[in-house]
Amino acid sequence: MSIPATGALPGERRGYVQCxxxxxxxxxxxxxxxxxxxxxxxxxxxxYRQVMPLIAAAGLRAIAPDLPGHGLxxxxxxxxxxxxxxxxxxxxDTLGVAQAVIIGQHxxxxxxxxxxxxxxxxxxxxxxxxxxxxxxxxxxxxxxxIDETQTIAPDGSHLLDRWxxxxxxxxxxxxDETLHVSVLTYFANGPTREHGHRAAARYDFSxxxxxxxxxxxxxxxxxxxxxxxxxxxxxxxxxxxxIELPGGAVMLLERPETWCAAILPFLNTHLGVPxxxxxxLH
Numbered sequence: 658m659s660i661p662a663t664g665a666l667p668g669e670r671r672g673y674v675q676c677x678x679x680x681x682x683x684x685x686x687x688x689x690x691x692x693x694x695x696x697x698x699x700x701x702x703x704x705y706r707q708v709m710p711l712i713a714a715a716g717l718r719a720i721a722p723d724l725p726g727h728g729l730x731x732x733x734x735x736x737x738x739x740x741x742x743x744x745x746x747x748x749x750d751t752l753g754v755a756q757a758v759i760i761g762q763h764x765x766x767x768x769x770x771x772x773x774x775x776x777x778x779x780x781x782x783x784x785x786x787x788x789x790x791x792x793x794x795x796x797x798x799x800x801x802x803i804d805e806t807q808t809i810a811p812d813g814s815h816l817l818d819r820w821x822x823x824x825x826x827x828x829x830x831x832x833d834e835t836l837h838v839s840v841l842t843y844f845a846n847g848p849t850r851e852h853g854h855r856a857a858a859r860y861d862f863s864x865x866x867x868x869x870x871x872x873x874x875x876x877x878x879x880x881x882x883x884x885x886x887x888x889x890x891x892x893x894x895x896x897x898x899x900i901e902l903p904g905g906a907v908m909l910l911e912r913p914e915t916w917c918a919a920i921l922p923f924l925n926t927h928l929g930v931p932x933x934x935x936x937x938l939h
Contacts, residue, residue, distance in 0.1 A: 661834055663841055666706055668713070674722075674751045676744045679731035683722040683748060687713025690781075690928040691754040693745065694721040697763035697906060698853020699843045701728030704762070706838075707913035715921055717928065720757070722748055724768065726849030728842070736852035738764070738860035742771035746779055755779070758928055760920065762786040762906060763883070764857035771860075774868035782927035783869065784920060786876040787905060790862055790886040790893075800858035805851050819843060828880055828907045835910045866893050873897040874923045881905030898923065 665671065666684070673680045684702045686709045694712075696704040702721035712719040724741050726732035733740045745768075749757060758781050761769030766788030773780040791799065809815055819840050827836070843850055875897050877887025882905070891899045900919055902908055908916040 658833060661838060663703055663838055663845075666703075666709075668710060673729075674744075674748045676747045679725065679733075681722055681725065681731070681744055681748060682729035683720060683752075684709070685718060685720045685752070686710060687716070687718045689716045689718050691718045691720055691749070691752070691757035692924065692928070693748070693757045693759045693769075694719060695745075695759065695761035695765035695768045696721065696724065696727070697761075697765045698724075698727070698857065699846055699850045700839070701730075701842050701846065703728065703838060703842055704909060707910050708917055711913055711917045712921075715917070715924070717924065718754075720748070720752065720754075724765070724853060726852035727846050732849040732852060736849070736856045738767045738771050738856045739775075741768045741853075741856060742775055745772050746776050749779055756781045758782045758784065758924060760784040760786065761788070762909065763789065764853045767857055767860055767862055770862060770869060771865055773871055773873070774865040777868075777870050780871050782872045782874070782923070784874040784876060784923060785890065787878050787881045787883050788862065788875070788886060788890065789857065789883040790889045791858075793861070796858050796861070800855065803851050803854055803858065805848070816840065816844070828905050830904065830911055831907050832911060835907065838910075863893070866890070869894070872923075872927055874920075875899045876902060876919065878902045878905035878908060 669684045669686045671684050673682055692712055694705045696702055701723045705721045709719040723730040756779055759769040759772050766785040773783045823836055823839055875887050875890050877884050891897055
């Protein structure tokens with residue numbers, strides 16, 4: 658197996674947005690109505706490397722930012738979901754986008770949801786891909802479990818330790834390539850690699866659910882650890898659409914055609930994606 662690229666990817670454009678005194682890095686592909694893709698922690702925009710070309714091929718402009726402290730974006734002094742979401746309007750302004758569909762996965766879905774709640778005029782529709790809906794007790798346990806003390810082992814075994822950990826806790830259909838990109842991205846985030854997890858554990862998504870007014874799709878992965886959250890979200894918001902996928906977070910990287918085939922009909926409804934292109938991905 659050849660080593661995949663994790664920097665510049667074929668067909669993409671890259672740039673930075675200045676948000677106050679910090680820079681936010683983004684990748685984009687395609688042209689047309691905008692779709693903003695918000696990654697989970699401890700990933701970065703590279704998480705969408707497989708689906709961005711498919712979204713672009715469907716006549717859309719796929720935009721994937723690195724959240725602060727991830728990828729090539731400057732960190733926030735106090736990482737919060739609210740703080741992450743405040744940077745997205747600046748991204749849209751710089752790129753000349755008045756309104757976009759926002760798609761987020763796991764913690765990225767919390768950022769997307771906060772964006773829709775706080776900036777309703779900028780969000781045409783929202784897709785929540787395995788968004789966690791934690792109780793206060795679950796958030797407290799997750800916050801207490803975060804370990805940011807990892808150091809460089811003289812023999813490089815910290816790299817193998819991370820590889821072994823992810824192999825043990827990830828879905829079994831993660832390929833070696835996905836695992837490789839995951840481990841490299843994790844260490845590239847450096848001392849801020851757990852900022853996204855910390856922000857998610859501090860955020861009460863339930864307080865924003867009633868404020869989201871745009872059309873919303875809940876995506877629940879049958880093998881995802883937070884699968885039950887999807888049903889809970891639709892109990893809170895029965896007006897939202899709901900679909901189930903056969904896998905969890907790995908769908909983006911291992912089965913991008915299946916993921917896009919599920920998402921594109923929703924985009925078709927709200928951004929005018931040609932239905933034939935959505936069906937061709939099956």
